[in-house]
Amino acid sequence: MGRYVIRRLLQMIPVFFGTTLLIFLMVNVMGDPIAGLCGDRQCDPATAAQLRSEFGLDKPVWQQYLTYMGNLFTGDFGTAFNGQKVTELMATAFPITIRLTIVAIVFEIVIGISLGVVTGLRRGRPVDTTVLILTLVVIAVPTFVTGLLLQLLLGVKWGIIKPSVSSDPTIDELLVPGLVLASVSLAYVTRLTRTSIAENARADYVRTAVAKGLPRRRVVVRHLLRNSLIPVVTFIGTDVGALMGGAIVTERIFNIHGVGYQLYQGILRQNSQTVVGFVTILVLVFLAANLIVDLLYAVLDPRIRYA
Amino acid sequence: MRGATRARWAACAVAVALAATACGGGGDDSGGSGADGIVSSSWGDPQNPLEPANTNEVQGGKVLDMVFRGLVRYDPRTGEAQNMLAESIDSSDAQNFTIKLKDGWTFSNGEKVTAKSFVDAWNYGAALKNNQKNAYFFQYIEGYDKVHPESGSASADTLSGLKVVDDLTFTAKLSQKFSLWPDTLGYAAFAPLPKAFYDDHDAWLSKPIGNGPYTVESYAKGSSMNLRRWDDYPGDDKAKNGGVDLKVFTDNNTAYTSLTSGNLDLVDDVPASQLRNVEQDLGDRYINTPAGIIQTLAFPFYDEKWDTDNARKVRQGLSMAINRPQITDQIFQKTRTPASDWTSPVLGEDGGFKKGLCGKECTYNKAEAKKLIDEGGGIPGGQLKISYNADTGSHKEWVDAVCNSINNVMGNNQACVGGAIGTFADFRSQVSTQKLTGPWRAGWQMDYPLIQNFLQPLYYTNASSNDGKWTNKDFDDLVDQANAETDKAKAITTFQDAEKVLVEQMPAIPLWYQNGSAGYSDRVDNVALNPFSVPVYTDITVK
Numbered sequence: 060m061g062r063y064v065i066r067r068l069l070q071m072i073p074v075f076f077g078t079t080l081l082i083f084l085m086v087n088v089m090g091d092p093i094a095g096l097c098g099d100r101q102c103d104p105a106t107a108a109q110l111r112s113e114f115g116l117d118k119p120v121w122q123q124y125l126t127y128m129g130n131l132f133t134g135d136f137g138t139a140f141n142g143q144k145v146t147e148l149m150a151t152a153f154p155i156t157i158r159l160t161i162v163a164i165v166f167e168i169v170i171g172i173s174l175g176v177v178t179g180l181r182r183g184r185p186v187d188t189t190v191l192i193l194t195l196v197v198i199a200v201p202t203f204v205t206g207l208l209l210q211l212l213l214g215v216k217w218g219i220i221k222p223s224v225s226s227d228p229t230i231d232e233l234l235v236p237g238l239v240l241a242s243v244s245l246a247y248v249t250r251l252t253r254t255s256i257a258e259n260a261r262a263d264y265v266r267t268a269v270a271k272g273l274p275r276r277r278v279v280v281r282h283l284l285r286n287s288l289i290p291v292v293t294f295i296g297t298d299v300g301a302l303m304g305g306a307i308v309t310e311r312i313f314n315i316h317g318v319g320y321q322l323y324q325g326i327l328r329q330n331s332q333t334v335v336g337f338v339t340i341l342v343l344v345f346l347a348a349n350l351i352v353d354l355l356y357a358v359l360d361p362r363i364r365y366a
Numbered sequence: 367m368r369g370a371t372r373a374r375w376a377a378c379a380v381a382v383a384l385a386a387t388a389c390g391g392g393g394d395d396s397g398g399s400g401a402d403g404i405v406s407s408s409w410g411d412p413q414n415p416l417e418p419a420n421t422n423e424v425q426g427g428k429v430l431d432m433v434f435r436g437l438v439r440y441d442p443r444t445g446e447a448q449n450m451l452a453e454s455i456d457s458s459d460a461q462n463f464t465i466k467l468k469d470g471w472t473f474s475n476g477e478k479v480t481a482k483s484f485v486d487a488w489n490y491g492a493a494l495k496n497n498q499k500n501a502y503f504f505q506y507i508e509g510y511d512k513v514h515p516e517s518g519s520a521s522a523d524t525l526s527g528l529k530v531v532d533d534l535t536f537t538a539k540l541s542q543k544f545s546l547w548p549d550t551l552g553y554a555a556f557a558p559l560p561k562a563f564y565d566d567h568d569a570w571l572s573k574p575i576g577n578g579p580y581t582v583e584s585y586a587k588g589s590s591m592n593l594r595r596w597d598d599y600p601g602d603d604k605a606k607n608g609g610v611d612l613k614v615f616t617d618n619n620t621a622y623t624s625l626t627s628g629n630l631d632l633v634d635d636v637p638a639s640q641l642r643n644v645e646q647d648l649g650d651r652y653i654n655t656p657a658g659i660i661q662t663l664a665f666p667f668y669d670e671k672w673d674t675d676n677a678r679k680v681r682q683g684l685s686m687a688i689n690r691p692q693i694t695d696q697i698f699q700k701t702r703t704p705a706s707d708w709t710s711p712v713l714g715e716d717g718g719f720k721k722g723l724c725g726k727e728c729t730y731n732k733a734e735a736k737k738l739i740d741e742g743g744g745i746p747g748g749q750l751k752i753s754y755n756a757d758t759g760s761h762k763e764w765v766d767a768v769c770n771s772i773n774n775v776m777g778n779n780q781a782c783v784g785g786a787i788g789t790f791a792d793f794r795s796q797v798s799t800q801k802l803t804g805p806w807r808a809g810w811q812m813d814y815p816l817i818q819n820f821l822q823p824l825y826y827t828n829a830s831s832n833d834g835k836w837t838n839k840d841f842d843d844l845v846d847q848a849n850a851e852t853d854k855a856k857a858i859t860t861f862q863d864a865e866k867v868l869v870e871q872m873p874a875i876p877l878w879y880q881n882g883s884a885g886y887s888d889r890v891d892n893v894a895l896n897p898f899s900v901p902v903y904t905d906i907t908v909k
Contacts, residue, residue, distance in 0.1 A: 106499060
């Protein structure tokens with residue numbers, strides 16, 4: 060187990076450097092960001108040159124990357140164009156997005172898995188068919204449609220929620236955005252769980268458990284669900300990273316000033332420091348989430364532990 | 367809002383059941399009504415640090431307009447320059463100015479506003495080492511080329527043209543004659559700065575201190591700023607409300623939705639997609655008034671094929687091939703006005719705006735347009751490609767419409783096409799490094815309501831925003847002459863003469879004047895936009 064963890068940790072190093080380098084190159088391909096700073100007029104050449112050297116943009120890309128990586132290990136993520144430290148931006152953006160992600164994940168786990176278990180145990184019944192159709196609809200409709208629709212209905216027509224959240228939103232403000240963000244993944248979790256449960260319900264060990272006279276509740280939760288959760292856990296684990304990075308649409312609709320907003324702003328203004336900084340952190344989140352998923356396998360299924 | 371509260375509790379109950387989370391209040395109820403009522407308004411994240419000489423876009427400018435007052439202020443309705451902190455700005459030769467300040471002005475931290483507050487601030491703004499994006503506003507003051515050379519390092523720290531005479535007097539010597547110079551001093555870059563600005567710059571940036579009708583109560587960068595009325599403000603344009611809460615919106619659609627649901631008082635940018643519903647949603651609480659912005663098509667004169675006499679005819683023909691009224695009606699829902707000169711209606715007749723100055727060259731005429739273009743040997747390169755940035759501003763729609771109009775005239779579906787460029791920064795960088803070989807969309811938002819500002823920076827030889835590198839001796843001479851003219855009315859007619867050169871040469875095709883659009887809730891009253899399309903916050907009253 061120990062060697063397994065160490066091997067997984069070592070694998071993360073090239074992935075980390077590779078992704079950050081890629082992002083660095085991609086942002087740099089977009090051209091000279093200083094030109095956009097002065098609006099519809101030309102920056103005067105002297106000021107532009109000075110800004111370029113201040114942000115290190117006058118050096119070759121490989122040198123910029125090395126300097127950037129060097130600074131990174133001292134915790135210096137550079138400065139955004141509006142004069143704010145990128146770490147400062149992160150300190151305001153990440154807590155909000157983490158809150159939003161937690162809300163979304165809780166929705167996925169609670170609603171998704173429950174619906175999956177219910178439908179998996181009642182295959183072919185009306186409940187199953189209804190939920191299947193519903194998930195199909197949710198998957199087919201793009202997030203921004205769901206988001207804008209809920210905003211219009213709940214926020215404007217019925218006045219149940221505020222259409223935009225405050226600058227430091229509480230959990231209850233994030234319920235609707237969280238549900239919107241979770242919606243598609245939630246449908247997938249339902250379907251994954253359903254299939255997995257349905258498959259395992261006919262397994263020998265379940266029959267044995269039932270034959271032993273165990274209470275139905277115990278059979279479902281301890282024997283059936285535990286074994287059926289492996290694909291679901293994989294999905295939810297990788298989804299953590301996807302939700303944090305993919306919140307751009309949802310955050311924009313509900314005016315949430317989180318990671319998605321900062322990334323969007325950073326890309327629009329070609330602010331490489333912001334974009335690379337945030338993506339670096341997101342890459343780390345992805346890697347950590349994947350690691351945790353792999354470790355959870357071992358917990359759920361002892362066979363993997365000794366492999 | 368009783369219904370809403372109850373419903374929120376219902377939502378909370380669901381939350382508790384699901385995730386066992388506690389419910390906070392979460393409501394940021396704005397306090398009071400009447401004279402102490404707080405107005406909540408939409409805002410965009412300022413692109414640059416909030417310093418007077420470093421702010422060049424509307425969102426940051428909005429704040430500076432509330433927090434600062436300069437020597438001169440533009441009347442929010444007419445745009446006319448009026449003395450604010452200045453007692454007098456005198457000159458006998460349009461080059462040496464003596465500026466006397468009114469007594470009794472202070473910054474909100476109690477520090478007195480003196481001649482030194484101005485001179486130091488201007489020196490700071492002009493100095494190359496401070497990276498101020500508006501440094502070029504000080505270019506007319508003598509010694510600017512020393513503190514801000516075009517390349518290399520500065521050979522002086524302060525502008526030699528500025529001298530403090532006494533506490534309330536200073537003099538400014540310009541490097542050339544410029545009779546309308548005092549009228550430019552209302553721009554935010556010329557604001558005075560308190561000592562705190564230099565003593566602890568970071569602290570000042572996180573909570574700016576100025577001498578305007580509002581003070582900054584709190585500023586959460588990137589998300590909100592709360593401004594409160596400064597009760598000891600000595601000016602006569604005291605705030606008629608308790609303060610303004612600016613909230614950053616990432617999407618103007620969300621801001622508009624917040625307005626219509628009653629969670630926001632003021633939106634100063636109605637999204638294009640909502641223009642169809644806005645009358646129905648807001649009725650007479652929708653404002654659509656001219657702003658000092660003109661949109662044009664600029665041409666690359668550094669490219670030989672555009673810099674010929676034949677190409678001049680083609681440009682005139684293209685201008686006549688664009689059906690401006692149809693596009694402003696159908697695409698912009700009348701939030702633009704077809705342009706018939708190169709300035710803006712906000713200048714007023716006295717300020718130099720002349721409707722129809724461009725004449726038939728800017729009027730849609732299918733037959734004449736085709737004739738002129740053919741006479742000029744057709745479109746250089748065979749196809750007109752209009753470049754624009756695709757990331758913001760939904761330019762694609764109108765560029766396609768303009769091309770459609772031109773294609774109709776030419777009877778050729780491929781005569782004109784749009785050329786999208788991914789980001790604004792990339793677009794600007796291609797424009798400013800002379801990479802484009804065809805026309806591009808150009809927009810000009812005035813810095814101050816002067817006809818000079820619509821002509822000189824854009825069309826004078828090698829001027830700061832003359833991206834197409836157009837050059838014409840007649841035009842340059844007339845502009846010089848106008849600047850040296852001490853009589854204001856005469857200066858303006860000379861500028862108009864210069865503008866007539868633009869009709870003949872058509873270095874840029876005027877398209878339309880842009881309006882400012884805003885909407886407000888029924889909680890507030892007396893909302894208006896100034897000529898810069900910024901709401902006049904001080905006048906807003908809360909019911």
